[in-house]
Amino acid sequence: MLTLERVDAGYGATSILHAVSLDVRAGEVVTIVGANGAGKTTTLRTIAGLVKPTRGRILFEDEDVTRLSGHEMVERGVTLIPEGRQLFPEMTVRENLLMGAYRRAARGRQAETLAEVLDLFPRVRERLDQNAGSLSGGEQQMVAIARGMMARPKLLMFDEPSLGLAPIVVAQVFAVVDRIVKTGATVLIVEQNVFHTLQVADRGYVLENGEVVLADASAALLDNDHVRRAYLGI
Ligand code: ATP
Numbered sequence: 001m002l003t004l005e006r007v008d009a010g011y012g013a014t015s016i017l018h019a020v021s022l023d024v025r026a027g028e029v030v031t032i033v034g035a036n037g038a039g040k041t042t043t044l045r046t047i048a049g050l051v052k053p054t055r056g057r058i059l060f061e062d063e064d065v066t067r068l069s070g071h072e073m074v075e076r077g078v079t080l081i082p083e084g085r086q087l088f089p090e091m092t093v094r095e096n097l098l099m100g101a102y103r104r105a106a107r108g109r110q111a112e113t114l115a116e117v118l119d120l121f122p123r124v125r126e127r128l129d130q131n132a133g134s135l136s137g138g139e140q141q142m143v144a145i146a147r148g149m150m151a152r153p154k155l156l157m158f159d160e161p162s163l164g165l166a167p168i169v170v171a172q173v174f175a176v177v178d179r180i181v182k183t184g185a186t187v188l189i190v191e192q193n194v195f196h197t198l199q200v201a202d203r204g205y206v207l208e209n210g211e212v213v214l215a216d217a218s219a220a221l222l223d224n225d226h227v228r229r230a231y232l233g234i
Pocket residue numbers: 011014016034035036037038039040041042043
């Protein structure tokens with residue numbers, strides 16, 4: 001579904017990603033593992049069309065999408081649930097969710113999609129008419145995920161969904177991610193909780209200083225000495 005071919009990208013004169021190649025097949029759950037600053041967020045933002053590659057190619061469903069904008073990538077079915085949630089705090093939860101459905105393929109099916117999404121997020125259903133800014137951090141994360149799903153994406157990308165949440169809330173966020181995975185969604189996930197994520201994912205890429213240094217099945221990565229020492233603290 002998605003292929004990155006030796007992609008370089010960065011911000012202005014600062015290059016962050018160096019010849020990053022990766023692929024995600026339909027129905028797969030893939031994770032990117034790496035230390036702070038390794039370039040994980042930049043990789044997701046590059047795929048989402050928010051950072052432009054300076055070299056290399058990005059293919060989505062066999063078409064070259066390297067130069068497409070963020071908006072065009074959303075239209076193609078690529079949705080990023082950003083780190084830090086980025087809800088509209090003065091708008092209600094319902095309004096925030098409907099903002100997620102602006103993709104053409106989702107616009108005509110808002111009511112149907114909202115009903116489907118709320119089935120996955122009973123807590124969000126209870127808060128529909130509350131301002132998003134008044135929710136707890138965990139509830140806001142649930143809304144951010146639900147909003148991403150409102151676009152009926154083909155590829156759903158998560159950037160650190162458990163960041164800054166209390167352990168009990170982290171477990172709730174993971175339960176939701178697990179449920180989404182079980183629906184057969186194609187998922188690319190960056191997550192600080194490497195142990196849990198490798199158990200959910202089919203495969204993973206290890207990113208260090210903007211370069212892919214290791215790519216393997218999750219089970220193999222869980223067993224890999226370098227991964228265990230550097231990312232699992234074992
Ligand atoms: P973290 O887990 O801390 O979010 P990450 O692996 O996601 O790390 P990135 O956020 O992709 O890493 O950042 C990679 C590098 O790019 C960092 O050195 C960061 O300072 C730099 N960077 C990120 N955003 C920008 C920006 N808008 N302008 C300039 N440099 C940036």
